[in-house]
Amino acid sequence: MSSQAPHPTLLIPGPIEFDDAVLQSMSHYSESHVGAGFVKIFGETLSLLRQVVRSTDPNAQPFIINGSGTLGWDLVAANLVEAGEDVLVLSSGYFGDRFADCLTQYGAKVTKLDGPVGGVPSPAEIEKALSEKKYKLVTATHVDTSTGVLFDLKTLVQSVKKVSPDTLVIADGVCSVACEELAFDDWGLDGVITAGQKAIGAPAGLSISFFSARAVEVAHNRKIPAAAYFANMKNWTPIMKNYEAGKPSYFSTPSPQLIHALNTAFKQLLANGIEKRIAKHVEVSDYVKESIAKLGLKPVASKKEDQSHAMTAIYLPEGVGATDVLPKLLSKGVIFAAGLHATIGPKYIRFGHMGISAVNSNRGDIDKALNALKESLGECGYKA
């Protein structure tokens, strides 16, 4: 039995439902941010992040900072690119476009390759682009939360190593870390930025990121210092190293409560091996996709290989609007999210199946949601 007050089941692509233990970790009594107890917890949490992204390189660097997924873009844009340098942004939706906006805001010269709606730019297009210009970095959204499109990072890194090996490869893993396969070292990534409130299952409020040794070097050896202070990696690197080494350190006050919750969430998701957890997300995602197909509905991500396992963006039947369906779902105790894409916004809804709702099938969240969806569409006059 959950200790949480009764509430509708939150199945948007983040924030997600909390495990009781994670939520209760937030209620930790107040501690000094430089006291022995918190230093130990924070240091341990940073080390756990290495396991979550599957890196054993001691020179790669985890960062956990008060903020959000968005702040991760700033870390990349402010520190790894200098004004006027070229960046290739691979976009499969709203969040790829926003990453491009952030980079542009900091003065990067952005070339954006867009996939078709519900798809990704092709490897051939990407290789062509990489061969035409010297890019400082290339970014890809591992799962674009606006479309539920999964990006093949492994193949991307292979292309980059072949065509332009000095280019850094940065993944936006906000909606993928802890639910999609991700092997930082094996694939050869240079950065993954994420947040606590999606598949990791912690409360919102943290920017969580991980950078390769060469990315950290780029940040620390800029020609022109980064015009950022809070988002300046040079200010944070020694702090993170100290905490992980068990030494108190101060640049800006971290949030002990959020770190406690993240620590619990990390331990839970690593307890049985992260591979198992990811396999469970794949299983649940396959089940969701099959179930909506039976309802006669189509995912926005049209090709199987482009479909994320974190969430499903679902096209609504002709004549049924999101503003009709979402309140009906809510009346049945299920919260989905509205569309968030410039072209197809009102035509689809988003179903997040991450974390405890996917992993703990005893909760029945997924079937509850699928049943509520079927009923709600029926009430809108739709029959599968």
Place this chain on the structure above:
Amino acid sequence: MSSQAPHPTLLIPGPIEFDDAVLQSMSHYSESHVGAGFVKIFGETLSLLRQVVRSTDPNAQPFIINGSGTLGWDLVAANLVEAGEDVLVLSSGYFGDRFADCLTQYGAKVTKLDGPVGGVPSPAEIEKALSEKKYKLVTATHVDTSTGVLFDLKTLVQSVKKVSPDTLVIADGVCSVACEELAFDDWGLDGVITAGQKAIGAPAGLSISFFSARAVEVAHNRKIPAAAYFANMKNWTPIMKNYEAGKPSYFSTPSPQLIHALNTAFKQLLANGIEKRIAKHVEVSDYVKESIAKLGLKPVASKKEDQSHAMTAIYLPEGVGATDVLPKLLSKGVIFAAGLHATIGPKYIRFGHMGISAVNSNRGDIDKALNALKESLGECGYKA
């Protein structure tokens, strides 16, 4: 009886002890950041911030963003100053110096006026500086957490209005909001930046700020767009306005748990009128200063009018080091902070007396701390 596990009393200058109700607010079940329930709470919290800083100007703008006090400096430096513009920083310690560093990082031309150790730059020096150059803004640390020095913001604004009325006046209120008198409208301030974990009594993890209508205009009418994304006021202003108007809005996911805790903290501190709460902090601070004088100890802030009511930085007796006293205090269940000032670092300790520890005298936190201090110094061989 507190519902919190037994723990040493945290009396550093933030984070501070939590009220149970504030801490429990963090355990709220997961909500959509754009759902009706959270939109109402967030909007209300923004409106409550107006009351906390005593502003009734509908065109002044509250901001509550995942972050920390430090991020408030970025908001000021990234948005209100353009590269090469002059800024006058009034410093009474480490945090004034750091604000200057942040402004410099963003390209501002900083002139720093330092007070003597334990004091503030004089009004005459400030007026002289203001008359020598056209400053885009002047910043002052209301309470410098490194020294416990209080800055007279009211007189500062009067000087600026007289000598350089176009100059914006920005206060770092991280360690002053909710424990020192602060009248945003009456005094004519243009910005106050603060954080949740000091006198407000909420958990760390939020950057809380408030800007005058003319400051917001400066941010929105820059010659060159701010090279910042997460810390860009233009990205946040419409979001904050929407939430306060009860409309869901999205730029970056806020932390519902932290906002719930902040909402509870704000309601508590406004419940009996903020003036009463501030008067109580003055009373407790006076008592602490008298008590340490009886122990033969001196505050770092030497003049009465320069002494903050949030905390007391206390010089240790000759021959007694912070590394001797702090562990002895901890063994008696009291946590003070070490010194944090370039010149006098090891010679003093810091005692935070904010929030529930000051306001709720039934807890006995203050006397417990004073007794522990007396005993600890005795164990170090010091006799008053």
